[in-house]
Amino acid sequence: MRSVWRSRLPAHGPAAPLREWLLEPDSLTARCLRHCRGFRVRVLRQGRFRPLADDAAQGRLPVREVLLECDGVAVVFAHSVLSTVRSGRLGRWFGRLGSRSLGSLLFTYPGFRRGPIEFLRIERGHPLHRRVCEVAGEAASYWARRSRHHLGGSSVLVTEVFLRELPAPV
Ligand SMILES: C=C(O[C@@H]1C=C(C(=O)O)C=C[C@H]1O)C(=O)O
Numbered sequence: 001m002r003s004v005w006r007s008r009l010p011a012h013g014p015a016a017p018l019r020e021w022l023l024e025p026d027s028l029t030a031r032c033l034r035h036c037r038g039f040r041v042r043v044l045r046q047g048r049f050r051p052l053a054d055d056a057a058q059g060r061l062p063v064r065e066v067l068l069e070c071d072g073v074a075v076v077f078a079h080s081v082l083s084t085v086r087s088g089r090l091g092r093w094f095g096r097l098g099s100r101s102l103g104s105l106l107f108t109y110p111g112f113r114r115g116p117i118e119f120l121r122i123e124r125g126h127p128l129h130r131r132v133c134e135v136a137g138e139a140a141s142y143w144a145r146r147s148r149h150h151l152g153g154s155s156v157l158v159t160e161v162f163l164r165e166l167p168a169p170v
Pocket residue numbers: 026027028029030041064065066068076078079080100101102103104106158160
């Protein structure tokens with residue numbers, strides 16, 4: 001079952017500082033780098049997996065899941081899915097990222113076009129909720145955002161789940 005992702009945060013939604021992080025128009029990696037001394041991308045899995053119902057995709061596709069860590073603390077769980085198996089340059093670059101941030105590609109190479117950012121409070125029953133609890137600990141719900149980045153005829157759907165209060169600027 002697909003969830004209803006919304007184009008706006010509810011007025012009574014998360015308060016600052018989480019609200020500002022959810023609304024960050026630029027790269028989360030760049031924001032993390034401004035807010036902590038030690039930033040790291042911890043790759044949890046990368047390969048061809050069956051996408052989530054929410055990913056609006058069929059078949060086994062290139063999937064990447066990582067934790068963004070600030071000063072040793074995991075602050076974002078990211079789940080990214082390519083639109084097709086044959087994704088040309090995007091597929092090659094995606095597969096070779098390793099521990100480099102996907103954002104270092106999406107927000108630097110000029111050919112990408114980003115679609116709208118959508119928001120969802122991920123609760124028990126959502127396929128990502130269980131995965132996030134496995135890595136970040138049990139919580140009733142997590143706020144998340146997602147957007148699709150297009151390059152030519154391919155795209156990557158990037159879903160970011162915020163795990164805890166995020167660091168203040170250093
Ligand atoms: C899209 C960005 O890249 C970040 C890093 C990711 C990765 O390395 O897989 C995935 C999503 C983001 O949290 C960003 O920095 O905004």
